[in-house]
Amino acid sequence: MTEAAVPAPVTKVLDAAGTWLPGSMAQVERRLARAAAEPGGPIAEDATATLAAGGKRLRPLLVLLCAGPAAADSAVSAATAVELVHMATLVHDDVLDHAPLRRGRPTVLATSGRPRATATGDLLFSRAFAELAGDGDRVRVNLLTKASVALARGELAQRRDAFDLGVTEESYLERCRLKTAALFECACTIGDGRPTLASFGRRVGLAFQLLDDVLDVAGPPERTGKARGTDLLDGTVTLPLIRARDVDPTLDDLDLRALDAAGADAVCERIVATGAAEEVRAIARGHVEAAKAELDAVDFDPERRRLLDLVADGVVERYA
């Protein structure tokens, strides 16, 4: 349930839409920096550092792609708003998780303590909705509110299910929908301006999360930049483990609270040995294919269609 670096799919899509997308993404980046820095003071500094720490910017990319090259400035503000909500959530999650590191860098919690990290998240939330406010469009505000609430509910579900080996596949998938897919869905609908791309966004987001969870179990550390099994160490039970238990019942005796790094790595090995990682990868690929197939029904120009295919494929490729 953590994200890896390497924005390879983003690079590919940026290349493919070189005439307009890199420029718009650069605008989003400037807007993000301004949103964080403008209020001034130490909290704004922390917010700026958080944004500068990077991320794949997949969500704003989706907003811009769904809005298309002719989109107005409002697409840039929507893309900025979606990323700000994402970052705000990460900062508050780190506070709740007592997390010292994210993407290999110290978290705001680690550098500035709980009160400032809480305030930094608050600022990023405020700025997200402030970005949308300039346009006076209540529909977009409501979409982002809905997604924010889903993110929070997903985070709560993850906590509720922590260290619980008995988590069902259904409950895991619902958690993914709330924690990840909802904001991807929001990115697509808020960009396109119609609900048409909701299911596309949801499926791509779900695939993204599934592959992220596979990556945590099966990804080589030299590519993911982190040790395997960090989800296990956090007590987060994901689909590879849920599926693996069907094949290897000795995994039922696992005591997640007793795991150390070496133990987590060994459990990852056992999960991969059952074929569960490959199975979940296939499920994710299935969602990507279904997402792309759903675009057939949408009245898009071929160029936009091609770019959305590319970003959907990119979610799989970042893993391959």
Added chain:
Amino acid sequence: MTEAAVPAPVTKVLDAAGTWLPGSMAQVERRLARAAAEPGGPIAEDATATLAAGGKRLRPLLVLLCAGPAAADSAVSAATAVELVHMATLVHDDVLDHAPLRRGRPTVLATSGRPRATATGDLLFSRAFAELAGDGDRVRVNLLTKASVALARGELAQRRDAFDLGVTEESYLERCRLKTAALFECACTIGDGRPTLASFGRRVGLAFQLLDDVLDVAGPPERTGKARGTDLLDGTVTLPLIRARDVDPTLDDLDLRALDAAGADAVCERIVATGAAEEVRAIARGHVEAAKAELDAVDFDPERRRLLDLVADGVVERYA
């Protein structure tokens, strides 16, 4: 640095502007309830409970008064937004303070735990800015952002200064400006639509905080609904103690960390005995008088002027 109940000044102003203000305040109340409940689920329930727990609604009252009876629906949304930011901040402060009670009721933290309380505050922040979004007015959004950041900085200052007997009067006043006066200022300027009432709002907010701090030291529990000295027990050094130390140097030996409820009550007695509480009360009254005098320079109809005088006086009276 805590607030007492009893909205007597509000009642008085509502009576005086009976033809329009009670109706607008009722609209704000409905809008608050909708903002909290609309997203649905447990977080929305917590947000709803937080709002239902009450409060004086002084900030939205100021917004409406400064906007005047002819104000459009945008005054109601601004009033709602200001109160939502206030409530969001309280919820997150309670999380950081591990506070079990507020206004005599269990906090969201107490009823629902840290993750849900964090999410509830996030939701209230989001909803505050979402309220402003319908109008597409960036100026109001920026005013509210500025005030939110000030609140957060004030909270950080309070933490930095906690249990520090050596806090200067200057540093205390700056903390009050950030933690309280900034949102009062925002309420007035966002309502009036011009910066004209900034200083009026700031002074009324400062007086409000000063009197609140006097109340904590000198207020009879049967009127404030809480024991004296809760600020002392939280390690919050306020002006009555700062001033009292000038008169009674034995207060320099105080160990705030070692205080219990009986000890805090005894310290309050010693502070009152120095005359410091009365002194701070007079400073607050001075700010109220200065605030009212500043209205002389504002081009207002007499009726609005009268109501603003009344609300400024109310801040003092709630104490008398």
